[in-house]
Amino acid sequence: MDLLTLSLPSLLGGLAVTVLLGVVSFALGSVLGGLVTLARISRHRALRVAAAAYVSVFRGTPLLIQIMLVYFGLPQLGIQLPPIPSAILTLTLYAGAYLSENLRGGILSVDRGQWEAAGSMGMTYGRALRRVVLPQAVRVATPAIGGRFVSLMKDTSLASVITVVELTRVAESAGSSSFRYVEAFVMAGIVYWLVNTTLSVGQEVLERRMGRAYT
Numbered sequence: 001m002d003l004l005t006l007s008l009p010s011l012l013g014g015l016a017v018t019v020l021l022g023v024v025s026f027a028l029g030s031v032l033g034g035l036v037t038l039a040r041i042s043r044h045r046a047l048r049v050a051a052a053a054y055v056s057v058f059r060g061t062p063l064l065i066q067i068m069l070v071y072f073g074l075p076q077l078g079i080q081l082p083p084i085p086s087a088i089l090t091l092t093l094y095a096g097a098y099l100s101e102n103l104r105g106g107i108l109s110v111d112r113g114q115w116e117a118a119g120s121m122g123m124t125y126g127r128a129l130r131r132v133v134l135p136q137a138v139r140v141a142t143p144a145i146g147g148r149f150v151s152l153m154k155d156t157s158l159a160s161v162i163t164v165v166e167l168t169r170v171a172e173s174a175g176s177s178s179f180r181y182v183e184a185f186v187m188a189g190i191v192y193w194l195v196n197t198t199l200s201v202g203q204e205v206l207e208r209r210m211g212r213a214y215t
Helices: 002-040 045-060 063-077 083-109 112-120 125-162 167-178 181-212
Strands: none
Touching (some): 002 125, 045 083, 063 083, 063 125, 112 125
């Protein structure tokens, strides 16, 4: 208990950084994922190929490698980024690849007749996508998107390898200074669990509300 009392200010500070990394990366990744989704379903082959290559690279390689490449590799190209921006950039690119597939799956799940009905009403492709298809696709993809947000919050722990003082890094420091690693990492694990449980509950509430809108 004394370790918790002594580490509480640091834990709260680490939690704030963890939430910052997760929320900002998810928000930016959602925008990026939406753009990549549009490229994946585009009529232009070059856009589809480029988007598919991006998704393949970021889904097919470990996030830890990506973080280290951005933080340690970009300086060789003359681009120097501090730890937190490096972590946010990598997490955004990583999340964007997965979120684009979640959104694409939602769009593909919408019956083709919805497109045809929108076209028969004189809607352009863009308007049909925005007003008819996307609302249905987002509803279908919400569970997967929510799950990706929860996973992303846990993935922020990897930012500790590039000296970002988030929750895992704080637990590591508390454990090394007191030689009580079990207690330190259990405390961090409980905080992660509380955060992600809150997100999961919020996701369930959102799903119920979206479900009522279509009943």
